[in-house]
Amino acid sequence: MLAATIVAPVGVTKADQSSPPFAAVARLVQQTSLPFLCVEASRGVCFDRQGSELPPFLPERILSQLLGLSEPATIDDVDGLIAYAVPLPSHGGRFIAYGYQLAAGAPLPAELRHAAKEAGWSDARLQAWATDQPRCTAEPLAALLRFAASDIAGDAAVAESQILELSEQLDRTYEEISLLHSLSHNLQISTSPAELVALCLDRLPGLIDAESHLVQLRPPGESSRIWSNGDLPFSIADANQLLIRLDAQESSRPIVRNFIAGSPLAAKYPRLRNFVAVPVREGRHRFGWIISTNLSGGREFGTIEASFLNTIATILGTHVRNIDLLHEQNDLLVGFVRSFVSTLDAKDPYTRGHSERVALIARRIGEQMRLPDEYIEAIYLSGLLHDVGKIGVDDQILRKNGPLTDEEFAQVKKHPVIGYNILSSLKNLRHVLPGVRNHHESFDGTGYPDGLAGDDIPLLARVLAVADAYDAMSSDRPYRKGMPSEKIDEVFRRGRNRQWDGEVLDGYFDCRDDILMICAAYSFENRRAFGDGI
Numbered sequence: 001m002l003a004a005t006i007v008a009p010v011g012v013t014k015a016d017q018s019s020p021p022f023a024a025v026a027r028l029v030q031q032t033s034l035p036f037l038c039v040e041a042s043r044g045v046c047f048d049r050q051g052s053e054l055p056p057f058l059p060e061r062i063l064s065q066l067l068g069l070s071e072p073a074t075i076d077d078v079d080g081l082i083a084y085a086v087p088l089p090s091h092g093g094r095f096i097a098y099g100y101q102l103a104a105g106a107p108l109p110a111e112l113r114h115a116a117k118e119a120g121w122s123d124a125r126l127q128a129w130a131t132d133q134p135r136c137t138a139e140p141l142a143a144l145l146r147f148a149a150s151d152i153a154g155d156a157a158v159a160e161s162q163i164l165e166l167s168e169q170l171d172r173t174y175e176e177i178s179l180l181h182s183l184s185h186n187l188q189i190s191t192s193p194a195e196l197v198a199l200c201l202d203r204l205p206g207l208i209d210a211e212s213h214l215v216q217l218r219p220p221g222e223s224s225r226i227w228s229n230g231d232l233p234f235s236i237a238d239a240n241q242l243l244i245r246l247d248a249q250e251s252s253r254p255i256v257r258n259f260i261a262g263s264p265l266a267a268k269y270p271r272l273r274n275f276v277a278v279p280v281r282e283g284r285h286r287f288g289w290i291i292s293t294n295l296s297g298g299r300e301f302g303t304i305e306a307s308f309l310n311t312i313a314t315i316l317g318t319h320v321r322n323i324d325l326l327h328e329q330n331d332l333l334v335g336f337v338r339s340f341v342s343t344l345d346a347k348d349p350y351t352r353g354h355s356e357r358v359a360l361i362a363r364r365i366g367e368q369m370r371l372p373d374e375y376i377e378a379i380y381l382s383g384l385l386h387d388v389g390k391i392g393v394d395d396q397i398l399r400k401n402g403p404l405t406d407e408e409f410a411q412v413k414k415h416p417v418i419g420y421n422i423l424s425s426l427k428n429l430r431h432v433l434p435g436v437r438n439h440h441e442s443f444d445g446t447g448y449p450d451g452l453a454g455d456d457i458p459l460l461a462r463v464l465a466v467a468d469a470y471d472a473m474s475s476d477r478p479y480r481k482g483m484p485s486e487k488i489d490e491v492f493r494r495g496r497n498r499q500w501d502g503e504v505l506d507g508y509f510d511c512r513d514d515i516l517m518i519c520a521a522y523s524f525e526n527r528r529a530f531g532d533g534i
């Protein structure tokens with residue numbers, strides 16, 4: 001008697017039908033014209049393919065022989081069944097296509113009748129199946145199975161290589177997206193193009209398997225720079241000549257050259273086999289090139305490499321253009337502020353140029369203190385505007401040649417707050433406000449308008465305070481000559497950490513000679529511009 005492990009047909013969806021291992025089973029059915037069930041051998045579970053023309057019947061004795069099966073096999077069963085099975089390479093070999101026939105003249109086993117009934121087969125259907133099925137011997141059956149199995153294995157190998165290729169493609173796509181994400185993440189205006197180029201050159205070798213990558217950038221108003229990694233097939237001087245050739249091309253599309261040997265380029269660049277070059281550009285503006293040379297493994301560059309480099313080049317180009325636009329905007333703003341302030345200063349011939357000199361001196365001190373570039377720009381602009389509030393102070397008081405009365409001095413002391421109020425509604429100048437408002441604070445807290453002390457005084461204002469005092473002391477006035485440099489130094493030493501921040505004064509002393517030159521050059525330019533004897 002056969003002990004049977006029968007599993008009734010399980011719910012099989014259409015999606016399951018189209019996916020392995022059912023696809024492989026269906027192919028076996030097509031090639032052999034034999035009915036097959038699908039068995040997950042390790043669990044003894046027998047899945048019925050939808051439409052299978054076989055009662056789902058799997059005796060345990062046969063199941064035990066299916067376990068560990070590594071190639072197609074037929075199994076002659078003592079109870080009149082001839083089972084046949086083909087291990088399926090898909091799904092890690094867990095599944096086996098399995099079927100059976102009645103041996104010639106053998107009666108239907110009782111367990112098979114029972115299994116068919118459990119599976120919903122009517123007696124008539126079962127009888128028809130038993131009558132209609134082909135009766136063949138094990139030997140030709142085994143040959144048929146081997147032939148069909150080799151075809152299935154071939155399909156599996158193809159599928160496996162397709163999966164591998166897809167997986168590599170996904171890996172590459174992930175890396176590409178990751179690099180593009182890093183680039184976009186670093187597109188703040190404070191990130192220099194050089195930093196973005198370094199990021200690209202760090203990651204490009206993992207994405208394009210070329211022997212070298214080169215980036216050339218020439219932002220407007222700056223000289224050209226070249227970065228590279230890997231084994232460049234030419235010197236930087238030769239690279240420059242190649243870039244000049246590329247620049248001569250009017251097209252803004254990627255340039256792919258796969259067969260350099262035998263072309264005119266070969267004589268000049270004998271180690272160059274192939275390259276892809278894309279312009280770094282934004283709109284009509286071209287800012288340089290990205291080039292990958294000599295794709296590894298003797299392969300040719302194609303649209304994948306070209307389009308990826310093109311995306312990177314577009315990001316770089318946009319960034320360079322944005323920085324350029326920002327510089328243009330800053331230049332415009334500074335130009336406007338300079339002309340506005342010089343008009344104000346010109347009202348008083350004795351303080352003419354004061355604001356611009358304070359701006360220049362403060363900027364030089366800021367550089368000496370190694371403050372960040374953007375802060376130094378703010379210092380310069382704040383220097384230009386620090387006394388703009390004097391527009392609200394009576395001219396008579398400002399031009400008075402003698403000592404001021406208390407009331408007049410109270411009027412003058414209002415100019416930092418007046419300037420602050422004038423500028424505070426201008427969004428583009430908000431960063432210079434601390435210098436305008438607090439440049440008359442004293443380090444010991446005795447200054448005005450807010451009576452701030454020490455580090456509570458914004459650094460911008462502490463730098464301006466030194467520059468402002470220097471220009472006031474060194475400039476001639478109607479009632480006195482400007483102080484000599486030694487005298488100014490003495491005043492500053494006495495006021496160290498009392499009126500002025502000692503660290504800012506250290507910066508001043510370290511670049512005092514430059515400050516003297518700045519003031520001398522300014523005075524020369526100014527006198528020439530106003531026709532004062534030159």
Ligand SMILES: [Fe+2]
Pocket residue numbers: 386387415439440468
């Ligand atoms: Fe002032």
